[in-house]
Amino acid sequence: MLSVEQVWEVLATRIRALPARRVPLAEALGLRLAESLLAPADEPAFDRSAMDGFAVAGAAPAGSFRIVGECLPGQPTPPPLGHGEALRVFTGSALPGGVRVVMQEDAVLDGERVAIGRSDGPSHVRLRGSAAKRGAVLLSSGAALTPAGLAVLASAGQVSPLVTPRPRVFHLTTGSEVVDASQQPGPGQIRNTNAPLIRGLLAEHGALWTGSRHAGEDPREALQICREAEAAAVDLLLISGGSSGGAHDHTGAILQELGFEIVCRKVNCRPGKPLLIGTKDGQVAVGLPGNPVSHFVTFHAFVRPLLALLGGFPPAVWRYVPLCEGNVLRADPRETFWPASLPVAGAVALPWLDSGHLGALVGVDALIRVPAGGQPLAGELVQVLCCGPN
Secondary structure (H helix, E strand, O other): OEOHHHHHHHHHHHOOOOOOEEOOHHHOOOOEEOOOEEOOOOEOOOOEEOOOEEEEEOOOOOEEEEEEEEEOOOOOOOOOOOOOEEEEEOOOOEOOOOEEEEEHHHEEEEOOEEEEOOOOOOOOEEOOOOOEOOOOEEEOOOOEOOHHHHHHHHHOOOOOOEEEOOOEEEEEEEOOOEEOOOOOOOOOOEEOOHHHHHHHHHHHOOOEEEEEEEEOOOHHHHHHHHHHHHHOOOOEEEEEOOOOOOOOOOHHHHHHHOOOEEEEOOEOEEOOOOOEEEEEOOEEEEEEOOOHHHHHHHHHHHHHHHHHHHOOOOOOOOEEEEEOOOOOOOOOOOEEEEEEEOOOOOEEEOOOOOOOOHHHHOOOOEEEEEOOOOOOOOOOEEEEEEOOOO
8 A cells, every 4th residue: 555645746747748739719718828929020020109199300309290191900001101291190109219199188289290398207118029029938948827827828920829638537437326307316315416426626727627427336337438538538437446455346457457557555644554656668547545525636636737847847845834713633544645625824624423414525625634533623734725717
């Protein structure tokens, strides 16, 4: 049985970022750029007006100027201005060299002339190359693409950025007692709650859910579904249930039949001890314990760092906050991941009966990491992981 730290070390050693590929700009939000973006031209590419107003020679004194024309945004750069001449311009208009722009609020129109009362105001000109010179690094390789980053890519004409793609994930739920959430459970049956739980968690944390299927107790059915998922080139296979060592727990055998090397069979934590992790030729498979609280905990503690590694991101950071007044954390011989909420003051441990207590997850937005045998009290610093979206 591995410790939590040992599982993290196995993941860090075994899992590599997915090969970079180009994706449409509209699909790149949140992904990590795999090459630096260089400015293809000076930015701005020409001197342009920052205001609506009148362009006059930069050294011209205050006085009356003859309006010789106007330049709308998108039109070519007009010829240089002569002595005593002014050009009506607008925000974004291309400008001839050596001019300043006087805001229309600071000018007085008189027919075909304009009177300007001061010559020492700001120039209101965005000079060519003032934001970036051609060849300058606009975005560095490894940058996480924010909405602003997408706008910078668009400004450089890069509509198919090279990125580390989202991990493609397929999810299989198992168990003859599990029926679809739309069905009325019969005697001894329960609705499938792990499928929507996992799909929602994958969406929150930047993975691409490719589908879910359900298999009963027959391992041949589960094996065939997994083979179909592999054929669809998924990066991560998640199997809910069947990860323990009982007579009807087949996940380990299925992964081995598929050719995965099992690198973790159990982890010394609570909840979530029966955790299976296998690797094969760049693919990863994880067998999650079937109970919902175990599902939630093992996803955040182990699947999230795995997704981060596949996506080329550093794992989420555990931080220390004070434990608030409230429920006392029970000591356990195993390391415990305790469901919690994170108000401004610190962490509040939330009550849960056991790993099957689905309702205990409502309101959970963090996990408290409690060391084996530990029982932190109110006011002590505890290690927490935020469980919200990336």
